[in-house]
Amino acid sequence: MPNRLRLRNCALRSAFLYLGFINSAGAEQVELPNGADFYLGAAFRSIMTFSPAEITTDDVRQQVAGNYFALMSNADGVLSQADAVDYLRVVSNKYSFSITKEPARYDLDRDGVVTQAELEVFFSKDAWGAAYHRYAQGATFEEATVRFRQKLGKQTARIRGVMGAAENGNIPVVDPKGGWTGAEETARPKPVPYFDDFDIDGDAAVTFEEFTEQLWAAVAASDLDADDLFSDDEINRVRERFILANEALEGNGFRSVSSWAER
Numbered sequence: 001m002p003n004r005l006r007l008r009n010c011a012l013r014s015a016f017l018y019l020g021f022i023n024s025a026g027a028e029q030v031e032l033p034n035g036a037d038f039y040l041g042a043a044f045r046s047i048m049t050f051s052p053a054e055i056t057t058d059d060v061r062q063q064v065a066g067n068y069f070a071l072m073s074n075a076d077g078v079l080s081q082a083d084a085v086d087y088l089r090v091v092s093n094k095y096s097f098s099i100t101k102e103p104a105r106y107d108l109d110r111d112g113v114v115t116q117a118e119l120e121v122f123f124s125k126d127a128w129g130a131a132y133h134r135y136a137q138g139a140t141f142e143e144a145t146v147r148f149r150q151k152l153g154k155q156t157a158r159i160r161g162v163m164g165a166a167e168n169g170n171i172p173v174v175d176p177k178g179g180w181t182g183a184e185e186t187a188r189p190k191p192v193p194y195f196d197d198f199d200i201d202g203d204a205a206v207t208f209e210e211f212t213e214q215l216w217a218a219v220a221a222s223d224l225d226a227d228d229l230f231s232d233d234e235i236n237r238v239r240e241r242f243i244l245a246n247e248a249l250e251g252n253g254f255r256s257v258s259s260w261a262e263r
Contacts, residue, residue: 032218032221032222032241033194033197034194034197034244034245034248035193035194035195035196035197035198035245036197036214036215036218037218037238037241037242037244037245038193038194038242038245038246038249039064039067039193039194039211039215040060040064040215040218040219040222040238040241040242041238041239041241041242041243041245041246042067042242043060043063043064043066043067043215043219044060044063044230044235044238044239044242044260045239045242045260046063046066046067047059047060047063048235048260054229054230055229055230055235056228056229056230057219057220057223057228057229057230058228060219060230061212061215061216061219062136064211064212064215064216064219065132065135065141065208065212066132066136068208068211068212069128069129069131069132069135069144070128070129070132071083071192072124072125072128073086073087073090073121073124073125073128074086074120074121074124075117075120075121075124075127075148075152076205077145078205078206078207078208079192079195079198079205079206079207079211080192080204080205080206081191081192081195081204083192084189084190084191084192085189086108086121086124087125087189088188088189089108089109089121090108090121090122090125093105093106093107093108093122102159102162102163103159103163103165103171103173104173104175105122106118106119106122106159106171107173108121108122112172112173113170113171113172113173114170114171114173115170115171116156116168116169119155119156119159119160120152120156123151123152123155123156123159124152126151126155127148127149127151127152127155128148130147130148130151131144131145131147131148131151132144133147134147141208192206193249194245194249197214198210198211198214222234222237222238224237232262232263235263236262236263239260239262242260
């Protein structure tokens with residue numbers, strides 16, 4: 001197993017204590033917190049999109065990490081409820097302004113100026129995708145964030161160049177509603193699902209370690225016979241728990257779970 005997927009012994013023990021069990025060959029199904037059920041199921045569902053013949057524990061751990069990167073929507077390097085708000089702001093402006101009307105679509109708070117922070121939020125999702133690609137190639141999370149910064153810097157610099165703006169400072173929006181399409185958002189930001197299950201220290205931010213260590217422990221626990229492969233029965237157990245955890249969110253979870261059929 002690559003070093004980046006190994007849990008430190010102390011972290012692994014604490015994660016298992018949090019889940020309330022230690023899995024072993026032949027163990028019965030165990031109870032996981034809703035948050036673990038939800039994100040573990042989300043990882044499986046992403047993998048199942050490609051219908052692999054077999055799914056390994058390493059496959060699922062890798063997808064768990066990928067889902068963390070996918071949730072990031074700003075440049076602070078941790079997952080917080082601000083990510084959910086920033087994601088909606090970006091989506092709203094993408095559909096509310098014509099792509100040919102610069103810089104209005106980057107003015108996320110629509111106050112007539114575009115700040116560097118707004119540009120970084122606008123392009124963070126794509127930049128985190130590039131960071132995950134680096135991580136998947138074997139980089140640590142810290143090394144992957146270097147790629148994030150590189151990608152983000154190039155994207156924001158490109159937009160400043162397109163608009164003939166200086167490298168630093170605010171960019172004025174002469175007509176904030178120029179190119180308005182009328183597609184103003186109607187949805188409210190949805191909180192990050194089961195955020196509190198992972199915010200162990202209560203600092204309103206979930207680090208990569210907080211997110212992955214608990215879920216990697218859940219991956220091991222769900223491999224009931226500890227053979228590093230998931231049987232159809234083990235996968236279906238994960239699916240059933242994911243559906244229940246998703247339903248408990250009362251509409252704040254994924255849009256649909258119907259696409260994930262039993263094996």
